[in-house]
Amino acid sequence: MWFRTSKVFVPRFSMCVFFILSLVQLPVLSWQHHPLFTRLFLETVSEVKDANQVTAEELEEFLIVEENGLVDLLKNVENWARTNLKEYSPCPDSLMFTANGDINTIRERFFHAIRINPDTLTPLYYLGFADSPPPGQELLDVRQVCILSDTKEFEIFCFVKLNSGSLVSPIDIVASASNEPDYGMDTKLFEDNDSDFGKIYNFGTQPFGNPNLDYGSQAPFHMGFFHESPIVYLFGSFLKKSYVEYRIYLYKELAKFAFFTGHDYWGYRFMGWGLHYLADLSMPYHTTALPGRSTLYMLFINLLDILGYPQLKNNAIQLSSNRHLAIESFMGSLFIDLVKNGNDPYRIIDTFLQGNEKSFCSTPLASADDKCFWLLFMEPCPIIEGDYPEYTDSLPRGCLSLRSHNWSKTLDKLISTTIPGKYVNDPTVELGNLEERFDLVNQTLLYGNANNIQEMVDVASASMFLFNYYSRGYIKEILKK
Incomplete structure (x- = not known):
């Protein structure tokens, strides 16, 4: 509806490492306005475009109903990552998702298990243009959706509030959700990012990107330098520390699980999150250090x-x-x-x-x-x-x-x-x-x-x-x- 050994050799090696590290102190936002091009793409995907409207559902409602199944799902995702991603830093056992029936803690338990910023906001809404909002609809402020301090890039949109139980089209859900990974969910996840949760997530120190920028700490989750010269990796092996494949797989599996258990709204929303990272990898500045x-x-x-x-x-x-x-x-x-x-x-x-x-x-x-x-x-x-x-x-x-x-x-x-x-x-x-x-x-x-x-x-x-x-x-x- 709406429309990111020798006394001589050692210091030189260190300087090479410092240099390559500095090469990626670069912007980490990818193509601008994911919802616009994602929606154009989805208009050609009949499985989404022609799908019936679904019922909006709060995240906590989905999580508490499917709590037991999520235990096995997230365990399987973790096992896949440990097996298939050589540079993956495992999720600590203490953060693995558990089922205890407590709806008051389920959001935090889920966010800790998938290791995203626990301040992430997940209101029910769809996007429109800020200069032509749908008449008679309640709008959310951008700060009810985005946890970054600088929201200027997102202010071309309006956020049209939905209630739990509202009907909404899948194309609106997916297109709107495709922007959400840039709203701060992947920020401050490393132990040197000045956050309490970064110290327990086991991602270690931030391998690249500028930790001093508002969104700079999300770089290793949105970039993948998989095809650099071997000599670049020799001096900067940390460039291999990318988690973009993990995010793509995680949200694919969560989306499949949500559809399988009858929570179509969250199936489409997780789909939108996963599509964001695929779009990031189509940006040449996200796949090449320089x-x-x-x-x-x-x-x-x-x-x-x-x-x-x-x-x-x-x-x-x-x-x-x-x-x-x-x-x-x-x-x-x-x-x-x-x-x-x-x-x-x-x-x-x-x-x-x-x-x-x-x-x-x-x-x-x-x-x-x-x-x-x-x-x-x-x-x-x-x-x-x-x-x-x-x-x-x-x-x-x-x-x-x-x-x-x-x-x-x-x-x-x-x-x-x-x-x-x-x-x-x-x-x-x-x-x-x-x-x-x-x-x-x-x-x-x-x-x-x-x-x-x-x-x-x-x-x-x-x-x-x-x-x-x-x-x-x-x-x-x-x-x-």
Whole structure:
């Protein structure tokens, strides 16, 4: 309805580690406005689009009724993570979910067992646009939904309150829920994040991301650097410490369980949470530590830093940060215009939803026929028009993040040559502090030419198509009888 050994060698090794760590002190929010593109995607998924309305239900109602079954489910999820995720830090036995019939503690017991921020808010609502709320409906304040201190990015939406027992469409539930992992549920989970729960969750110290940022501590749950050079891992093995696969699997299993036990509302809501992380892995800046920079260049600027010349390193980090923010803001603005007004001057809907041979082979990702063939049919992850792969738990790492990572260099170059240089090529600028980042489409129209803009948007849309292509199987797996 509504519309993120030697005396000489040791210090140098340490400096390499410090350098690689600093490479990912970057923004961790992914594509802007998940509900907009998720809803467009869901409009093409008949299993969700055409599903009957379901009854809204408070989280505590679902948990207390299915308490006993959740014990086994979450034990199985934990066993899967320990078996399949090499870098996984196990959930302490003391936090494993138990059934005691106490509705007053069940929310905390559940949040501790899945190790999310216990302050996470789960009101019943669906999203609309803030400037055109549905008449006669009670609205929630953004701070009744989001626990972050900075909520500006989410204030384009209104939060239309639902009551327990209200009927709501599945597409509204899933699209609205797809934003919720960015509302703070994955923040402050590490022992050095200045939270009591971070000290008991056993995730250890934060491996990467900026713990001083409001949302910076969620980085290891929303990013997956699975395809870096071996030498990068040699100096920064902590880059492997990603929990995004764990979250994707966890919410898939919770959604399946909710549907199986007749709690369809929470089946769809958990589905939306899981889809969020799949979308994050389609963002090249979430799958590549420093897009557009070769391993050799990273080592070179690191050497200069060791010798006391840190400027090139600092510049590279700042530019990558600004380009990340720039493309997510740019595409966010285009999706707002598309969903609200029906305007699509750069035909983002074609590539995002169809991703066919014509749309891929016309982008700068494929400058020759042979490269186009490789782009579409690279093993083990061919993209075949109309033939969506069945979902497997290895797919987020093995295909989705691999393709996203491989496209990062092209996207980074296009951003640097298309969006005004003062925003993406000047390392003295912090784009995140500028209001202009919310108006980058108009700023770029004044600066660039239409062909450059179209090329950049095509590649960004192709990256977002990865979410569309690989998420269909995820939904079908959840809904499979």
